[in-house]
Amino acid sequence: MRIKVLSVGEETSKKSTKGFYKVFNLSYLTDGKSRSKDIPNFDKATYETLKNSHEGDEFDITLVKNGDFTNWGGVEKAVASSSSSGSTSGETGSASKRASTYESSEERAARQVYIIRQSSIANAINTLGAQTVGAVDPGQVMSIAEIYTQYVLNGPPVDAGDSVS
Numbered sequence: 640m641r642i643k644v645l646s647v648g649e650e651t652s653k654k655s656t657k658g659f660y661k662v663f664n665l666s667y668l669t670d671g672k673s674r675s676k677d678i679p680n681f682d683k684a685t686y687e688t689l690k691n692s693h694e695g696d697e698f699d700i701t702l703v704k705n706g707d708f709t710n711w712g713g714v715e716k717a718v719a720s721s722s723s724s725g726s727t728s729g730e731t732g733s734a735s736k737r738a739s740t741y742e743s744s745e746e747r748a749a750r751q752v753y754i755i756r757q758s759s760i761a762n763a764i765n766t767l768g769a770q771t772v773g774a775v776d777p778g779q780v781m782s783i784a785e786i787y788t789q790y791v792l793n794g795p796p797v798d799a800g801d802s803v804s
Contacts, residue, residue, distance in 0.1 A: 641717055642667040644696045647689070653679075665689055676711075685714045752792070759787035 648664035661680040666673065680686040692698070696716070703712030742750070763783035767775045789796075 640669055640700045640702055642669045642698050642700055644689075644692045644694055644698070645673065646694060647692060650690070661686075663690055665692075678711075682711075685711060688714045688716075752788075755791050756784065756788055759784040759791070762787055 645666040645668055648666070650661055650663045652659045653662050662677050664675055665678050666675045668674075678686055678689050689698070699715045699717050700711050701713035701715075703710050760780060763780045764775060766783060767779055
């Protein structure tokens with residue numbers, strides 16, 4: 640989750656059953672919504688990083704599920720985004736981040752070729768294994784796999800004497 644710091648509150652002490660601990664309130668923007676959270680000093684690295692942050696600083700927060708609760712498990716300074724405006728909404732940042740994880744049509748096509756090749760190699764090994772006793776020659780495997788791959792991608796070869804219906 641990406642957050643943009645709006646303000647860092649004053650450090651205060653709170654009492655628990657095990658004694659006192661320090662806490663401060665962090666106001667931040669995420670997914671276009673303003674939120675606030677008390678940050679306790681249980682995780683020293685997270686506490687210090689966020690306590691020393693300034694308005695406008697952006698952080699990537701690692702969320703950790705703990706039973707019914709979701710805790711902040713880690714904090715890293717966010718890499719500067721390439722937005723041209725000075726203000727960044729969490730919605731815009733997360734939408735562009737999400738969009739970049741989708742495959743392009745070229746990547747999908749390349750992945751399909753990889754799958755076809757892998758399947759062709761497996762079928763070539765099965766074909767040669769049924770015909771051969773002992774070790775299978777890798778050169779033969781690749782040759783037959785290429786024939787299978789070309790058949791899948793381009794259809795059956797058409798000879799000059801064959802008629803196509």
